[in-house]
Amino acid sequence: MSVAAIGALVILLLFVLFLMGLEIGFAMALAGFIGFAAIVNVDAALNLVAKDIYSVLSSYGLTVIPMFVLMGQVGASGGIARSLYDSAYKFIGHVPGGLAIGTVAAATAFKAICGSSPATAATFATVAVPEMDRYNYDRRLSCGTVATVGTLGILIPPSVVLIIYGILTETSIGRLFLAGIIPGLMVALSFVVTLVGWCTLNPKLGPKGQKSTWKERFASLPPVIGVILVFLLVVGGLMQGFFTPTEAGSVGTFAVLLLTLAKRDMNLKRFVKAIAETLRIACMVMILIAGATILGHFFAVTRTPYLVADWLQSLKMSPTFIILIIVGVYLIGGSFIEDLAFLILATPIFLPVVLKLGYDPIWFGVVVSVITMIGVILPPMAINAFVVSGVAKEPIQTVYQGIYPYIIGMSICLILVILFPEISLWLPRAIMK
Amino acid sequence: MDEEVKTLSGITTGISRGMYVIAGVALAGSMFLTVADVILRTFKMPIVGTYELVGLLGALVVGFALPQTSRMLGHVLMDFVTSRLTGGVNRFLRILTRIMGILLFAIIAWNMCNLGFDYWKAGEVTPTLQLPTYPVAFAIAIASAVECLVLFLEMFEKKDSES
Numbered sequence: 001m002s003v004a005a006i007g008a009l010v011i012l013l014l015f016v017l018f019l020m021g022l023e024i025g026f027a028m029a030l031a032g033f034i035g036f037a038a039i040v041n042v043d044a045a046l047n048l049v050a051k052d053i054y055s056v057l058s059s060y061g062l063t064v065i066p067m068f069v070l071m072g073q074v075g076a077s078g079g080i081a082r083s084l085y086d087s088a089y090k091f092i093g094h095v096p097g098g099l100a101i102g103t104v105a106a107a108t109a110f111k112a113i114c115g116s117s118p119a120t121a122a123t124f125a126t127v128a129v130p131e132m133d134r135y136n137y138d139r140r141l142s143c144g145t146v147a148t149v150g151t152l153g154i155l156i157p158p159s160v161v162l163i164i165y166g167i168l169t170e171t172s173i174g175r176l177f178l179a180g181i182i183p184g185l186m187v188a189l190s191f192v193v194t195l196v197g198w199c200t201l202n203p204k205l206g207p208k209g210q211k212s213t214w215k216e217r218f219a220s221l222p223p224v225i226g227v228i229l230v231f232l233l234v235v236g237g238l239m240q241g242f243f244t245p246t247e248a249g250s251v252g253t254f255a256v257l258l259l260t261l262a263k264r265d266m267n268l269k270r271f272v273k274a275i276a277e278t279l280r281i282a283c284m285v286m287i288l289i290a291g292a293t294i295l296g297h298f299f300a301v302t303r304t305p306y307l308v309a310d311w312l313q314s315l316k317m318s319p320t321f322i323i324l325i326i327v328g329v330y331l332i333g334g335s336f337i338e339d340l341a342f343l344i345l346a347t348p349i350f351l352p353v354v355l356k357l358g359y360d361p362i363w364f365g366v367v368v369s370v371i372t373m374i375g376v377i378l379p380p381m382a383i384n385a386f387v388v389s390g391v392a393k394e395p396i397q398t399v400y401q402g403i404y405p406y407i408i409g410m411s412i413c414l415i416l417v418i419l420f421p422e423i424s425l426w427l428p429r430a431i432m433k
Numbered sequence: 434m435d436e437e438v439k440t441l442s443g444i445t446t447g448i449s450r451g452m453y454v455i456a457g458v459a460l461a462g463s464m465f466l467t468v469a470d471v472i473l474r475t476f477k478m479p480i481v482g483t484y485e486l487v488g489l490l491g492a493l494v495v496g497f498a499l500p501q502t503s504r505m506l507g508h509v510l511m512d513f514v515t516s517r518l519t520g521g522v523n524r525f526l527r528i529l530t531r532i533m534g535i536l537l538f539a540i541i542a543w544n545m546c547n548l549g550f551d552y553w554k555a556g557e558v559t560p561t562l563q564l565p566t567y568p569v570a571f572a573i574a575i576a577s578a579v580e581c582l583v584l585f586l587e588m589f590e591k592k593d594s595e596s
Contacts, residue, residue: 016594021515022530023508050544057495058569060488066460067467100507221517243471246487250467280507282460283498287508338509404434 003039007302010035014295024341025284028291029053035298048297056290060246062167065289066282067249068158071234071256072114073281074275078260081123083223084109089131090212090220096197099135099208100145101192107149108188109224111156112231113256117376119277121150121384125391138205139394141198147388148191151373151410155184157235158252161340161372163245163289164285165365168292168347172362173245174238178428179362180369183417187373190409198405201281223263230255239431285340292344299348319357323418326350327371334375338353338383343372359421366424370414377403438589445582449500452576456497459490466490482562489559492569496576527588528547534584542577545570 001009010031017027029049037045056062075081088102088109095101107124114120124146132142154161157177164175199206234252237243243251260266299305312322329350333342347368354364376384379400389396417423463486470483504506515523549570551557557566 017530017533018511019514020530021510022525022533023503023510025508026534026537030533033537033540046540046544049541053541053573054492054545054570057456057573058488058492058566060484060491063463063487063491063494066491067464070464172565174454197461205482244484247467247471250464251471253464254468272457275460276453279453279456279460279494279498280502280505283495284507284509287499287502337511341509425449431563 001038003302004307006035006038007299007307009302009329010038010298010302011304015357018337023287024337024345025287025291028288028295028345032291032295032298036294036301039298039301052293053290053301056286062286062289064163064167064173064245065160065285066251066278067162067246067253068163069281069285070274070278071158071249071253072119072153072160073278074253074260075110075113075256076119076123077266077270077274077277078256079263079265080113080223080227080256080260081106081110081120082127082284083220083263084227085131086126086129087217087220087224089209090217090326091156093209096203096208097141097195099128099132099137099209100118100141100195100199100206103132103145104149104188104191104195107152108156108185109227111153111159112183112227112386113158113234113252114153117150117153117161118383118387119150119281120153121147121387122391124149125388127171129388129392132206135207135209137207139392140398140402141205142402143388143392143394143399144404144406145191146392147377147382147384147399147403148406150384150387151190151376152184154373154376155180155187155366155369157181157184158249160285160371161343161369162200162365164289164344165347165368166245167289168344169351169361169365171365172432174235175362175428175432176365177235177238178431179366179424182427183366183370183424184411185368186416186423187410187413190413191406193407194409194429220277223259226259226262227413230259288341288344292348295345296348305349305352308349309356312353313356319359320418322357323359323367324352326353327414327418329368330371331375334372335338335378339372339375342375343368360425362428363417363421363424367414367417370410370417374407374414378407438586441582442586442590445500445579446504446588448579449504449583452497452579453501456494459493459497463487463490463494482559482564485559485562485564489564489566489569493572496573499576500579502585503580503587531584531588535581538577538580538584542574542581543576545577549574 014027014031018024033045033049084106086103089099090096092102103124110120128146153159157180159180161174162180165174166176193220202235232251233255234248238248289355333346385396385399386401389399466483467487470480473479501540515526549567552567552570
């Protein structure tokens with residue numbers, strides 16, 4: 001059997017394993033192992049599995065993932081999200097839809113320390129939905145908003161998705177972080193525009209909240225300043241080459257810990273909860289990466305990514321059209337397989353194509369992140385919607401109804417980011433020469 | 434039979450939770466160690482070998498968290514097909530995938546043991562602190578063996594997660 005045929009069979013096997021309900025990370029490892037054994041030999045495959053798992057698990061470079069997850073979890077269990085929401089609410093709560101706009105603003109700020117999307121959705125579902133209930137906000141609007149704002153962290157640094165992309169493609173995490181800032185703020189702005197438009201068309205959806213005095217507004221600012229300082233410390237330290245990414249995550253976690261201790265919102269129980277939650281998320285991600293590494297070594301011997309690249313190039317289509325096909329594959333793939341898992345699976349396959357077409361891998365990282373943002377709220381595998389539906393005890397359909405208007409704005413942002421690479425590339429080029 | 438499964442389940446729960454605690458201590462330890470290194474470095478007193486230690490602890494963090502993460506249904510999988518299937522087929526697929534998982538982790542455990550012995554015999558150590566690397570391989574082997582137990586027990590359990 002030819003190498004290409006074995007490659008195709010292993011991909012088929014992989015999807016059969018996925019459909020059967022085997023954990024995605026396990027399936028990638030098993031399919032990679034079987035494929036490698038078929039092409040090279042069983043002994044080499046056994047050796048490969050052990051070496052790959054050992055090197056992934058004991059890699060210093062990959063410890064960045066648990067550290068940044070921990071930073072977000074400490075912030076989440078230490079009540080930072082609530083403080084940010086309180087402040088945003090005091091500034092903007094009195095306009096129509098203001099509590100929802102406040103949620104967007106607070107989540108944008110919270111994402112500066114928390115890179116996990118479902119964690120943010122869960123946190124704001126607990127903090128912001130009851131507040132919006134108090135002012136009779138429509139549940140579609142409140143639940144849809146908290147599910148959607150959770151996605152901002154996929155783009156706004158320190159994004160765990162960008163970190164994983166950086167590791168997979170060996171691109172600078174610092175540059176990726178900078179590249180995510182402008183598109184991230186652009187998407188946040190699209191949320192605000194969506195909300196304003198939505199509430200103008202139907203004012204009953206988001207009634208006005210209470211107006212606060214300027215004194216109250218300024219009194220609510222210290223935690224916001226704290227978060228901005230932590231963000232500058234983490235991202236600035238990383239940009240300046242003062243920290244490795246793992247150090248940036250550790251220092252950031254420590255700084256957030258001090259911030260929550262100063263607010264008297266942290267205790268041993270909450271810290272332990274943050275650690276426990278981090279372990280679960282970090283283990284899930286690392287097992288995906290370990291599985292993808294084994295599968296990646298199989299793909300390397302079959303040269304599958306290069307065959308895909310050659311094939312796509314032979315179609316003689318315009319590069320933009322090929323990129324749109326890849327975007328489509330990510331959107332469809334991510335809708336059925338969990339988005340992060342699909343990103344880990346597909347990126348090593350498509351990156352050679354993107355590079356061959358002459359695109360910047362940093363730009364592609366931002367494109368993939370925007371797709372992932374849409375993916376985590378797009379049915380049927382909309383993890384953020386599931387989380388919010390669970391926390392707010394609202395049927396999933398209601399959450400979806402609240403999500404759809406935002407997807408329009410996000411799709412426009414995705415098209416802009418694809419057509420104008422400068423939106424993502426300008427900032428890293430300007431700062432990191 | 435049920436009694437034996439119950440006893441095994443109790444033991445596995447205890448081991449998984451204990452390993453999760455060790456993973457948590459390793460995670461917090463890595464974070465504090467790194468912060469201490471960064472602070473002391475500014476006074477030109479870095480903690481030598483921090484990167485190596487954090488890398489090795491990283492293996493404990495993920496490896497030892499693995500069985501409990503499985504018990505909490507923390508790994509991502511596609512269930513939109515299996516959730517639509519009827520009880521019998523669903524149960525068959527569940528048992529089949531658990532057996533595949535057990536095979537995978539048995540392979541990992543066995544070969545990680547071999548790797549550990551290789552490192553031991555070759556006297557493999559980290560470059561700066563000269564720490565032996567074989568205990569890490571054995572630790573991952575143990576975690577994989579416990580993962581096999583967790584997957585085995587999942588064949589007898591209903592699909593509920595532990596929080």
